[in-house]
Amino acid sequence: MMFLFFGLFVLLCLYKVQLKPADGEKYMTDYMSVDKTMSIKGIFIIIVFFSHFNSYVAFDSGIETYYVKIFQYIGQAMVTLFLFYSGYGVMESIKKKRMAYIHKIPVTRILGTYFRFDIAVLIFIVVQTILGKTFPVSQYLLSFTGWDAVGNSNWYIFAVVVAYFITFVAFEICRDKGDFYPAAILVTAGCVGYIVILYFFDLKDSYWFDTIICYACGIWYSLLRDKIEKIINKNLAVYIVFFLVSAAGTLYFMTKRGSFVFAELYMLFFTAFVVIMSMRVSFHNKILMWCGKNLFGLYIMQRIPMIIFKAIGVADFNVYLYFILCAVFTIPVAWAFEKYTGKLWKIITAPRKKTQ
Numbered sequence: 001m002m003f004l005f006f007g008l009f010v011l012l013c014l015y016k017v018q019l020k021p022a023d024g025e026k027y028m029t030d031y032m033s034v035d036k037t038m039s040i041k042g043i044f045i046i047i048v049f050f051s052h053f054n055s056y057v058a059f060d061s062g063i064e065t066y067y068v069k070i071f072q073y074i075g076q077a078m079v080t081l082f083l084f085y086s087g088y089g090v091m092e093s094i095k096k097k098r099m100a101y102i103h104k105i106p107v108t109r110i111l112g113t114y115f116r117f118d119i120a121v122l123i124f125i126v127v128q129t130i131l132g133k134t135f136p137v138s139q140y141l142l143s144f145t146g147w148d149a150v151g152n153s154n155w156y157i158f159a160v161v162v163a164y165f166i167t168f169v170a171f172e173i174c175r176d177k178g179d180f181y182p183a184a185i186l187v188t189a190g191c192v193g194y195i196v197i198l199y200f201f202d203l204k205d206s207y208w209f210d211t212i213i214c215y216a217c218g219i220w221y222s223l224l225r226d227k228i229e230k231i232i233n234k235n236l237a238v239y240i241v242f243f244l245v246s247a248a249g250t251l252y253f254m255t256k257r258g259s260f261v262f263a264e265l266y267m268l269f270f271t272a273f274v275v276i277m278s279m280r281v282s283f284h285n286k287i288l289m290w291c292g293k294n295l296f297g298l299y300i301m302q303r304i305p306m307i308i309f310k311a312i313g314v315a316d317f318n319v320y321l322y323f324i325l326c327a328v329f330t331i332p333v334a335w336a337f338e339k340y341t342g343k344l345w346k347i348i349t350a351p352r353k354k355t356q
Helices: 002-014 034-054 063-095 099-130 138-141 155-173 181-200 213-232 236-255 260-278 286-293 295-301 303-311 321-347
Strands: none
Touching: 002 034, 002 286, 002 321, 034 063, 034 213, 034 260, 034 295, 034 303, 034 321, 063 099, 063 155, 063 213, 063 236, 063 260, 099 138, 099 155, 099 295, 099 303, 099 321, 138 303, 155 181, 155 213, 181 213, 213 236, 213 260, 236 260, 286 295, 295 303, 295 321, 303 321
């Protein structure tokens, strides 16, 4: 039955798939546009939903253990494009708005992210309290930073906030260096430093830091995109070579990711594979794009229905009904969260009229 749900997801991805670029173009030149990347992010947030759901249930039948293995094979790679596109988007904004954008990162990116995240944490605390589950005071406090959790997803938010902070510091330091490359080097060094600190001091499990390097890759891709595209899309034969190498690298390192270095290479090859594929294959439709646009709400709120319906026994009664209810309720919950936290943030950050 779960394969049926997954099959419907695959059909959704294939709905309105485009294999031919516009007339006169070698490849789809808009593959990094906001709309197209939103659809790609929409695909992966649905994969994240499946993965999170799987952690609340146990599948015993033979065929469904294979379904679970799909997500085990994908692993942390399912979030690499979120970080890559985030780094790319930030760098594109910096290129357009320069220091005006950089100065606002602490408010627009860091505080803006924490504002929505902390509202979500409060919702989780209320839900958990109603269900009779409590946590130590220290856990409540640390959950607002993303370092700990009260049943919510947290590591990704913490990592992306760190990436924004690193970006802000790097570009503030290099404001007078004449180009973006010194700052990009510092961002990369900062992401590596984050990995080193958490890894060598054994502060968190590897999933906390093994994808953050993709954010730095997004920064670099923004800076080098034109040169990379000219090489990869020189002709169809060259494109196929790059596509096959990225696919082969992804498959090889997927099976060898027992070591941290190979796990990192898997993340990078997987990201490259998706980006290169998107140059010639467009997975773009309104449903996927909506999921991508509401990524934060879908990511942070999807566990609420999972926790509630698990607590009241739906998961034990029927796993498939549990999945359907979680999916159906996640959509309006995420939509309402995005809409009203967005409105509240706009009210808070709106310029105040000067009084005479």
